[in-house]
Amino acid sequence: MALDRAARLAAAAERDGPTCIWCGRELTGPVAPTTEHVVPRVKGGPSWLENEVAACRRCNAARGHTAPVEWLEECTRRGWCPDEARLGRVLAGLAAAIAERGGQRRARPYLDAQLRRLRRRGPAAAGA
Numbered sequence: 659m660a661l662d663r664a665a666r667l668a669a670a671a672e673r674d675g676p677t678c679i680w681c682g683r684e685l686t687g688p689v690a691p692t693t694e695h696v697v698p699r700v701k702g703g704p705s706w707l708e709n710e711v712a713a714c715r716r717c718n719a720a721r722g723h724t725a726p727v728e729w730l731e732e733c734t735r736r737g738w739c740p741d742e743a744r745l746g747r748v749l750a751g752l753a754a755a756i757a758e759r760g761g762q763r764r765a766r767p768y769l770d771a772q773l774r775r776l777r778r779r780g781p782a783a784a785g786a
């Protein structure tokens with residue numbers, strides 16, 4: 659079932675909580691909520707809820723097409739509070755969705771590399 663953008667944002671906030679994955683700010687009032695693709699579309703990431711997270715407009719724009727784990731590390735350097743556990747859960751959930759539905763030949767190796775990089779950061783990050 660295809661959800662429109664507003665419905666996907668609501669679903670992502672319901673799944674993960676109403677905060678930005680990258681800076682932790684609550685997505686209300688002046689902090690404009692957006693959804694973004696964890697695996698960027700230019701890397702073959704599908705427009706599935708499993709590949710989308712809620713982020714504030716600032717973080718979404720600042721990240722651009724940067725890989726998610728690389729961007730997580732950049733957020734930490736900037737003194738923000740990225741939600742590493744959420745990123746691990748979403749990446750693992752996307753891998754499971756791709757395994758179930760098939761396809762996504764471009765996204766798979768990119769996603770696998772991101773999962774490996776996240777695991778190297780420590781057991782708390784692996785979404786287990």
Ligand SMILES: [Zn+2]
Pocket residue numbers: 678679680681682683713714715716717718
């Ligand atoms: Zn943010």
